Amino acid sequence: MKTFEILGTGCKKCVKTAESIERIADELGQTVTVEKVTDPAKIMEYQVMSTPAVAVDGNVVHSGSIPGRDEITRWLTS
Amino acid sequence: MLALFTEFATWLAYGILGLDPATRIGTSVHFFIEDTTKILFLLVLMIYVIALARAALDLERVRAYIQSKNRFAGYVFGSGFGAVTPFCSCSSIPLFLGFTSAGIPLGITMAFLFTSPIINEVAVVMLWGLLGWEFTLAYVVIGMTAGIVGGMILDSLGGERWLKDFAAKAYQKAKDTAHEQSGDPELPKRRTMSFAERHQFAKEELKDIVGRIWKWVLIGVGIGAGLHGFVPDGWFADNLGSGQWWSVPAAVFAGLPLYSNATGVIPVIESLIVKGLPVGTTLAFCMSTVAASFPEFIMLKQVMTFRLLALIFVILLANFMVVGWVINAISPWIFTGF
Numbered sequence A: 001m002k003t004f005e006i007l008g009t010g011c012k013k014c015v016k017t018a019e020s021i022e023r024i025a026d027e028l029g030q031t032v033t034v035e036k037v038t039d040p041a042k043i044m045e046y047q048v049m050s051t052p053a054v055a056v057d058g059n060v061v062h063s064g065s066i067p068g069r070d071e072i073t074r075w076l077t078s
Numbered sequence B: 001m002l003a004l005f006t007e008f009a010t011w012l013a014y015g016i017l018g019l020d021p022a023t024r025i026g027t028s029v030h031f032f033i034e035d036t037t038k039i040l041f042l043l044v045l046m047i048y049v050i051a052l053a054r055a056a057l058d059l060e061r062v063r064a065y066i067q068s069k070n071r072f073a074g075y076v077f078g079s080g081f082g083a084v085t086p087f088c089s090c091s092s093i094p095l096f097l098g099f100t101s102a103g104i105p106l107g108i109t110m111a112f113l114f115t116s117p118i119i120n121e122v123a124v125v126m127l128w129g130l131l132g133w134e135f136t137l138a139y140v141v142i143g144m145t146a147g148i149v150g151g152m153i154l155d156s157l158g159g160e161r162w163l164k165d166f167a168a169k170a171y172q173k174a175k176d177t178a179h180e181q182s183g184d185p186e187l188p189k190r191r192t193m194s195f196a197e198r199h200q201f202a203k204e205e206l207k208d209i210v211g212r213i214w215k216w217v218l219i220g221v222g223i224g225a226g227l228h229g230f231v232p233d234g235w236f237a238d239n240l241g242s243g244q245w246w247s248v249p250a251a252v253f254a255g256l257p258l259y260s261n262a263t264g265v266i267p268v269i270e271s272l273i274v275k276g277l278p279v280g281t282t283l284a285f286c287m288s289t290v291a292a293s294f295p296e297f298i299m300l301k302q303v304m305t306f307r308l309l310a311l312i313f314v315i316l317l318a319n320f321m322v323v324g325w326v327i328n329a330i331s332p333w334i335f336t337g338f
Helices: A012-027 A040-045 A069-077 B003-016 B024-054 B059-067 B071-084 B089-100 B106-118 B121-131 B133-156 B165-178 B195-230 B235-240 B247-255 B262-274 B279-291 B294-300 B306-334
Strands: A003-007 A033-037 A053-056 A059-063
Touching (some): A003 A012, A012 A069, A040 B089, A040 B165, B003 B024, B024 B121, B024 B195, B024 B262, B059 B071, B071 B133, B089 B106, B089 B165, B089 B294, B106 B133, B121 B262, B133 B279, B133 B306, B247 B279, B247 B306, B262 B279, B279 B306
Antiparallel strands (some): A003 A053
């Protein structure tokens, strides 16, 4: 099971990112854990400068925008 | 080309709606139609074009570039990148920490954060369309100078002493390891973007920015139109026109509780200037409204102690007042058109 962490200080885009990952995982019949990380110290540890950012199992795979459907599907299926 | 919008407003307000150009309501409505159509047209065009150009710009590169410069150039580039790099206020914390944990001095990071809300492509486009290029150039120079000087003052007072613990530690650690590293910091490889990708990026940007600011444009132009029609010409000039010294701090404090972005304020300042409010006083009001916003400050509380926040706040206000006074003093020579 994959763990997705959504890094961001709680703006609308972060919420949307979390929602679309959950929705697409659901469509693909996968169970995933989606956590929102809002603690600035933790975001700094990931060395992310533009949010929302996404980490899959502890690796940052995306930052700076709401990821598109294709990208999310790739993370889920790879 | 922009005269087209005046003609359109004349046709719609005086022709179709049948308003009388001699009445207050007539001139207000005309102003509102002309400015909203003109601003929205310019915004859509420019946001798209600029987004195409900067699709490849990323913050890691910006940071590495600032790091490679000496201290003084760092302030100038920090402020310059603040002007051209878009970022929404919800990104200011990660950006702040990203800079700080790379050992970039607090003042340079703050020069970036001070300048960013004051100068952006939207503000520049609107000023250019409404008040002409001389004024726009002056605005950019003044905005950057305020950011640079603010950052320098903050560093000379040793502001980094009052960062929150975890941020201060990250900064110290980066400074300690800095001289051990040699050569350029490693950058993540980025592939070049195709035109289709750039177009996609620009389209998303356009949707995002216009979706966020269109209501500010309407509110701003609405207030501007009200001032335009209902405040008699020269009212400000008669009452505040000699640039009384206290009008500048009064404008700064009046702007504080008003939370807006540059998009909402610029149509208002256009009206204020046309009605004879001194340029320095107007700019002080504009910067205070745009740059010293409480939501932003509450967010920075996560990485700064109250003391540092208060210090930054005072530096900002002092800066705006100095800008206002200086511009009022020299404006008779530079803004002859107003």
